[in-house]
Amino acid sequence: MTDHGQVTASRSAQSSARLEEAINHLSFGIVIFDDKREVVFCNGRYREMYGLSPEQVKPGTPTHELIRHRLNLGLKVQVAGDDYIRERVGREIALDTTMQEFTDGRIIAYTVYPIPGGGGMATHEDVTEREEINARLKKQYELGREQEEALRVRNFQFDTAINNMSQGLCFFDSGHRLIVCNDRFVEMYDIAPERVSPGMSLVEIVDLRFEAGSFPAMTRDEYLQWRTNVAVSNEAKDSIVELMNGRTFKIRHRPMPGGGWVATHEDITEQRQSEVKIEYMAHHDALTDLANRVLLNERLEYALDRIQNGEMVAVHHLDLDQFKAVNDTFGHPCGDKLLRIVADRLRVLVGAADTIARMGGDEFVIVQAAIADPADATSLAQRAIDALSEPYDIDGQQAVIGVSIGISVGPGDGSNPDKLLRNADLALYRAKSDGRGTFRFFEPAMDLQMQTRRIMEQDLRKALPAGEFELHYQPVVNLASKEISGFEALIRWNHPAKGLISPATFIPLAEEIGFIVPMGEWVIRQACATAAQWPDNFHVAVNISAIQFRSPGLMQVIVSALAASGLAPTRLEIEITETVLLHNKEATLALLHQLRELGIRIAMDDFGTGYSSLTYLQSFPFDKIKIDRSFVKNITEDSSSLNIVRAVAALANGMGMTATAEGVETAEQLHSIASEGCTEMQGFLFSKPLPAAEIERQFLSGRGPREIQGRIVAA
Incomplete structure (x- = not known):
């Protein structure tokens, strides 16, 4: 090799080394494999990422071993490990990126690139941190979207809520400028919605209200100053604005932290009207629209506090006479109309400072304020009697009532409402006792009389369980046969301290307090038990009051008394007065027919002294009419009494009834009633009422009819 070739080879080796070093320092791992899926090269980052030694990834290492190693490190796959390896190795090499998650939390981005030629x-890039950042960013983004949506929903809900409130609502900032107000606020003050917008000043809002006519009884400046003072006070305040x-x-002002305020405006018009109505109803009688007891006490106390310089306050307690009879005869609706007419007539009589109150039922009270003399009270009382005694036209029917009045004058008769009302009531009791249709002033002696009455009431209630009552019997004589036909049972009270008390004293009291019902039941049972011991030809008569007739158990009491005593029903005679038929006539007649069906005889007592009406005799076939002693008493001196006795006797005889004269005390009276057609008599001429033992001794011990006849002749 030439020097040039050596230099070139050296430089190439150096370049390869630097390239490999650079590849080994990349931030991601690289592995190159051939078409046999065997490792050709991998960098240091790859070995570091998966904890591999160079020996484990040397060239020629099958890639399936690398995959298994990753599975052993905790690579998360959806299938079994071997299946996953086969799937990865067996697939065609193509560009593909897979996110591999490991159980230690790492996320590796694994991307395969095909190489030309096989x-x-x-x-392999560790993207754990990047993915976490992306996840956080995504979460923050989604949270932001959720918060934005929640805010949108809350704003919508807030708008919906405040615009559907029954109250008007407005927010102002510290500069007294409008932040928001709801539709109800604009509607309440008749302001055009398009003229109201955030940023408007309180002054502008007030001007719009005054322009719309929605302002109280004050000037614009006065109202603005008032509301501004409330705003700057920084205190919660509730105000009622008419x-x-x-x-x-009703305006509820509430300051907000940092300045400004929120205010609700509630329309309480109907509530205030209801409160006024309830307040009025709490102090007035619903039927007559007069003051009630509560308002009466307030007015009376006020009148007493204001009297001066010898002035007086008169209290008139009024009780209508015969109202109950009218009420029962014509019905309760007519009775109510009559009470309203009475109230109207009284209103005409009193002065502006006076008070009229209805105490309930048919009782009224007039407070006559600041009078100078008791004569003023006398004048008003007489005018009230005259006015209320005038006939009443009620639905085409005429009714006549009267009134009794008791008067107390303060401060002499009492310096407080309770005392004056109590004393007026005592005076009323005297007026009623003196014949009704009149007035009486309170006198100190009346208090003692009332205390005596209360003591008698207490003693009366104790008398029945203590066995202090007994029955006396007065014989009833048949004028044709001169024989006793029966006896009338009359109650007597043997008081342990006061001795024998007259029935005229305690029976009215018993009726008034309702004690007549248990007392009357005792009379029925005792009379039946006594008469059952006497011969069968004698009947026994028992008086039944109107109050007893109204008690629901009367029929059962009579049937029970007959059964317990064994007395035949035909021997019992029930005496009633005409007043019984005034109360619920249809029910009373039905009960009378039931008694008649049992065989009990029915007598009309005291005929001619009450509300005598021939229709009563026509509506029920009475067995007997008893002529009151008041007519018999004057029969020999008074032609009118004689004519009445004659007419009643003729009426009774004509209708097949017995005519019995009561209270016969002289032979002249006996001769007159016999001459006029009476068939029976009873009275002191023959015998006064006697205890049962004395009746048995004198009349039932073997003395014959001749002796009875001689008794009448001798008398």
Whole structure:
């Protein structure tokens, strides 16, 4: 070899060495293989990446061993290792890039390049860090997209939410400029939507509201100054604003950190109207629109606090007379109309400073404020009696009622509402006791009387379980046969401290407090039990009050008493007054027919003293009419009483009923009632009411009819 050839070869070797050194220092691994898939060359980076020694990758090494080595290092594949090797070695050498992931987290980009003439070259680049960066960038990008979408959704939701709020909403910054407001705010103040935009000042917004007529009863400058003061105060504040157009808004102002504020504007017009209505209803009677007890107490207390220089306050407690009869006769709707008419008539009578209240039912109270003399109260009371006694035209039907009034005058009769109302009630009780249709002023003695009444009420309730009641029996005599036909059972009260108390004293009280029902039940049971021990030809009569008739268990009580005593129903006589038929007439008649079907006799007691109506006699076939003692008493001196007795007796005889005269005390009275056609009598002329033992001794111990006849003649 020439020197030139040696130099050239040396230079070529040096170049090859430098090229190999450069290839070994590349950042990626290179492996070259021939068409037999055997290694021709690999650089140092390749050996370093996979931890291979030069011996393991020497020329001639099959590439499948390199693949298996990578599998042993943790290359992740989807198939079995041998299948993967066969697939990789068996495929045609073509340009292809594969991302190889290892269990240690590395990612190697593996690219195959075919070489002309056969074989190929594969590059192995560790792209773990790059892929991680790409993954992070992708994740950040996706997160950004998600956040952007979430923000878009939130903005949409925010817009939807604030524009569907029932309240108006507005945000202002620290410079008092609008940031945002919702549709409801614009709508509430009748502002054109296109005229409102972010950046507008509070002054401009206020001007738009005044221009639209949505402003309170103050000038623009006054309103602007007020709202500005609220804004700069940096304090939460709630305000009620009543606009000139009749609307009422509630503004809730809340400062925001860093300045500015948010405010909600709520239309509370209907709420305020409801509150006013509820407040009114809480102080007024729904039926008559008069004051109720609550407002009455407030007005009365106010009136008492303001009296001066000898002025007085009069309290009139009114109770309608005969209202219940009208209510039951014509029905509750008519009764309600009558109460409204009463309220209207009272309104005409009182002064502007006076108060009328309905206390419930048919009771009213008038507070007559600042009167100079009790005579002023007298005048008002008399005018009320006159006005309320005038006839009432209710749906084409005429009704007549009256009124009783009790009056207390403060501060003399009481310096507080409770005392004045209580004393007016006591005076009312006296007015009703004195015959109704009148008025009475409170007197200190009334308080003592009421205390006495309360004590009697307490004693009355104890009397039944204590066995203090007993029945006396008054004989009823047949005038034709001169024989006793039966007895009327009359209750007596043997008070342990006061002795015998008259029925006229305690029966009205028993009816008033509802005690007449259990007391009446005892009378029915006791009378049946006693009469069952007497001869079968005697009947026993029991009085049943209107209140008892309204109690739902009356029929059961009577049937039970008959069954327990063994008394035949035909021997029991029920006495009722005309007032019984005034209360729910149809139900009362049905009950009377049920009693009649059992065989019980029915008598009309005190005929002619109440709401006498021939229709009652026509609607039910009574067995007996009892003529009240008030007519019998004057029969010999008063022609009108005689004519009434004659007419009733003729009526009874004509309708096939027995006519019984009550309260016969003289022979002259006996002669008159017998002459006028009465068929029975009872009264002191023959016998006063007696205990059962005395009845048995005098009349049931073997004395015959002749002795009874002689008793009447002797009398």
